[in-house]
Amino acid sequence: MLLQNRPGDTVTAAHDRLYRALRQQVMHGELAPGQPLTLRGLAKTFGVSMTPAREAVRRLAAEGALTISSSGRVTTPELSNERIEEMASIRALLEPELASRALPRAHFALIERLQAINAANAEAVAKQDAVAYIRTNLEFHRTLYLRAQAPAMLAIAETVWLQLGPTMRALYGRLRRNEPPQHHRMILAALKAGDEPGLRLAIRTDVTQGLRHLTS
Amino acid sequence: MLLQNRPGDTVTAAHDRLYRALRQQVMHGELAPGQPLTLRGLAKTFGVSMTPAREAVRRLAAEGALTISSSGRVTTPELSNERIEEMASIRALLEPELASRALPRAHFALIERLQAINAANAEAVAKQDAVAYIRTNLEFHRTLYLRAQAPAMLAIAETVWLQLGPTMRALYGRLRRNEPPQHHRMILAALKAGDEPGLRLAIRTDVTQGLRHLTS
DNA sequence: GCGGGTGATTTGTGATCACATTTACCAATG
């Protein structure tokens, strides 16, 4: 991962580089739930001082990507079962709407790209690569929802994914799944058919099913 | 407003005091859209140094309560009509769900409190006090949704209110409305009757109607 | 009157330091 500005790069603020790198790590499940982080540690890792590290951490904490204890300690979030179920409800509420809005704009080129992402996802399953699985899974959804032309709604969905990142890692790392997501095929079929109710149902089922296993 | 810790107070971090004070100002429409803020100005106003001011601003920017330009300048957000409509859609999606979940737990004491808040709201209308109008209006919704036992969903709804704060100020300051919100009475009636579809519709209408006027 | 350029001021960014609190470690004691 590129962390330093190099000559010719557009200069990005240090706090922003740190924010983006950490955000991706959290969202893709590269950090376990409850993982402690320190400002000095992050600063040293990224070759900056504590100041930009603090700003990045505050920003991520505001998005729910990190938790700050009453004494100021920073960790990745450990979600209760209730919270996980609530997050699943939110996904089940937002994402069918995003998919519906994307449906009239989903032409063949988009479906083709979704199929390619799905193939990469299946490959991640075969390799038992949890991080790649989560990444391609989210990429599948984001690619579709980008067509919805609803940036604020998509941003909310992404903060939900963020908060679920570490938990998803724990989930998919635990139950070594061997089957690629069957619901993605249903989503693709509904997209091709222009079937809005079917699409909503397929999305709802897809986002709900994975989390159910963890709350048992 | 109390901004300094006094002996006997539980010590709250400076950045957190500043965050809460600013957040309330933005959410309640005390700041106009596009209002510029400076780190040194905020720090001086709150009697602290730039460091906690920066942290509070980053946090608020992450929630969409403030906008940071490419050069780092901080302002309250100026929403496009498209963005306002999207925000209304999000409210129309989330808030009926929150109300539905609150419905089975809405006993008489809650309805009584809602009526009291509604009376304060009507008073704000009579006094042409836009800030008090927005504050009591949001308090009405938050009091109901708190019963939904869905903290993450409520938090998302609040970030939407936050982003709309300055715009609501501009809206309600412009069209000097003389009538108290008639939809709140429908909401209360549906609550008393235990009528879930009616409640969902009343909420949806209430959150949608106000914003429609701005996008014309 | 009006546009462009130049210097002064304002402003955000990042580093460093001092301080208070929390946490971790380890030994002494029961």
Place this chain on the structure above:
DNA sequence: CATTGGTAAATGTGATCACAAATCACCCGC
């Protein structure tokens, strides 16, 4: 062996400073 006590290390917080970039104000020339 578990528990308690104290000491040392680690950690977050806030202030201050230096720096660069952006912005603003003023003035000159047209």
